[in-house]
Amino acid sequence: MKTMLDDRAKYLLKALVERYIADGQPVGSRTLSRASGLELSAATIRNVMADLEELGLIVSPHTSAGRVPTARGYRLFVDTMMTARPLSLDELAHQTRDQLQPDQPQRVISNAAQMLSSLSQFVGVVTAPRKATVFRHIEFLRLGERRILVILVAPDGDVQNRVIFTAQDPTQSQLVEASNLLNAHYTGLSIEEMRERLKHEVEQLRADMASLMQAAVQAGGEVMAESNDNLVVSGERNLLTVQDFSSDLGSLRRMFDLFEQKTQLMRLLDGSSRAEGVNIYIGGESQTVPFEELSVVSAPYQIDGQVVGTLGVIGPTRMAYDRMIEIVDITSRLVSNALSQK
Numbered sequence: 001m002k003t004m005l006d007d008r009a010k011y012l013l014k015a016l017v018e019r020y021i022a023d024g025q026p027v028g029s030r031t032l033s034r035a036s037g038l039e040l041s042a043a044t045i046r047n048v049m050a051d052l053e054e055l056g057l058i059v060s061p062h063t064s065a066g067r068v069p070t071a072r073g074y075r076l077f078v079d080t081m082m083t084a085r086p087l088s089l090d091e092l093a094h095q096t097r098d099q100l101q102p103d104q105p106q107r108v109i110s111n112a113a114q115m116l117s118s119l120s121q122f123v124g125v126v127t128a129p130r131k132a133t134v135f136r137h138i139e140f141l142r143l144g145e146r147r148i149l150v151i152l153v154a155p156d157g158d159v160q161n162r163v164i165f166t167a168q169d170p171t172q173s174q175l176v177e178a179s180n181l182l183n184a185h186y187t188g189l190s191i192e193e194m195r196e197r198l199k200h201e202v203e204q205l206r207a208d209m210a211s212l213m214q215a216a217v218q219a220g221g222e223v224m225a226e227s228n229d230n231l232v233v234s235g236e237r238n239l240l241t242v243q244d245f246s247s248d249l250g251s252l253r254r255m256f257d258l259f260e261q262k263t264q265l266m267r268l269l270d271g272s273s274r275a276e277g278v279n280i281y282i283g284g285e286s287q288t289v290p291f292e293e294l295s296v297v298s299a300p301y302q303i304d305g306q307v308v309g310t311l312g313v314i315g316p317t318r319m320a321y322d323r324m325i326e327i328v329d330i331t332s333r334l335v336s337n338a339l340s341q342k
Contacts, residue, residue: 005055012036012048013057014081017069021318024243026066071283071292071317078280078321105129105339110232112311112335117235119327122242122315123259125298127269128230129308129339134190138182138216140175148175148212150219162219170212178212191217231262231269244293244316251293258291269298269310276300278325278332283317293317297324299332303339311335 005013015036016027027035029045036045049067052058057073060066069077109126116124137153146169152160170178186194194217202210236259239245245252258264268281281296297319298312311332313324 005052008038008040009048009052010081011038012045013052013069013073014077016049016052016058016067017073017077017081020068021320024318026061026068028066031066069317074282074295074317074321078282082322108335108338109309110234112331113232113234116311116313116327116331117238119331120313120315120319120324121235122238122313122319123236124234124311125265125269125314126232126311126335127266127309128232129303134188136187138186139179140212140216142170142172142175145169148215150216152219164215164219166215167211174209175212178209178216181209182213182216231266233259233262233265239315242316244318248293251291255291255294265314268296269312278329280321280325295319295321297321297328299328301332301339302336305340308339 012032016032019027019031019035029042029049032045032049033040033042049058052073053060053067055072056070057076058067059070061068106128109128113124113126116126118124134155135152136155139151141149141151143149143163146166148164148166148170150162150164152162154160186197189197198210198213198217202214205213236256239252239255245255278297278299281298283292283295293316294314295317296312296314298310300307300310302308312328313319315324
């Protein structure tokens with residue numbers, strides 16, 4: 001987003017956002033004059049505020065003569081004006097000393113969500129490490145007319161089942177032949193690699209074999225997607241004490257639905273795992289979490305250098321972004337270190 005502002009307008013916008021984040025009250029021209037430290041008349045400040053409002057960076061709530069930042073105003077502040085405030089690692093030490101034990105990965109994930117919530121006083125979220133989309137063994141079992149059970153065994157011994165429906169009605173001997181073919185030539189490949197190879201080899205296979213193998217790959221992809229939909233959420237009740245939400249029950253209900261269903265959050269966090277460093281989604285910018293009142297600060301974490309999941313903080317758009325960035329960044333590094341220890 002490109003917005004042409006002179007230095008004075010930028011300085012006043014920065015002062016207004018910081019003042020509003022600090023005390024949650026709409027900021028008037030007198031307050032802004034004191035907060036900015038600039039020797040400007042109230043009339044000059046009012047003119048600059050009118051310009052900022054016209055650009056959609058601040059807005060005047062109907063109950064007040066002061067102004068508050070919009071999502072667009074927060075975005076400009078975060079991208080160009082904010083100075084990071086280093087968070088002391090000592091501040092995290094007592095939280096992490098006993099909580100992130102490398103021999104208990106699932107406990108690391110749940111404790112990381114609690115840590116994020118406790119440090120931010122908002123909601124902590126962590127996606128569990130994605131499982132490898134590789135299978136060690138596959139079997140087909142005929143259940144009835146055109147109904148087949150696909151049994152997938154992962155390298156770690158985890159067994160997943162999926163019922164599929166086929167256009168033809170293969171015999172059990174045909175199913176054994178298809179599973180033997182898959183086990184002989186596709187074991188150890190990821191679902192994506194299997195899908196790519198099948199595209200090129202489908203002409204060489206009989207029609208019944210090709211459709212069975214494509215159905216198996218499809219089932220495998222669905223099973224893996226389901227097994228990776230593991231999201232840990234901590235501290236939802238913290239939102240009940242946020243003054244920005246406490247008077248709007250409809251807004252709170254929509255947010256709790258978001259945490260309950262998790263699908264939207266998974267999509268958003270999955271998107272952040274493909275980006276580097278800390279990502280910030282501000283009030284309604286993302287179609288995935290279309291709430292004007294919410295912001296998400298997230299970062300991917302790694303095991304042995306490979307990104308395996310995402311963690312973050314969800315809170316009101318009026319949050320101390322500099323502090324949230326540090327909390328999320330440090331927690332992602334601590335989780336990566338804990339999970340990478342052998």
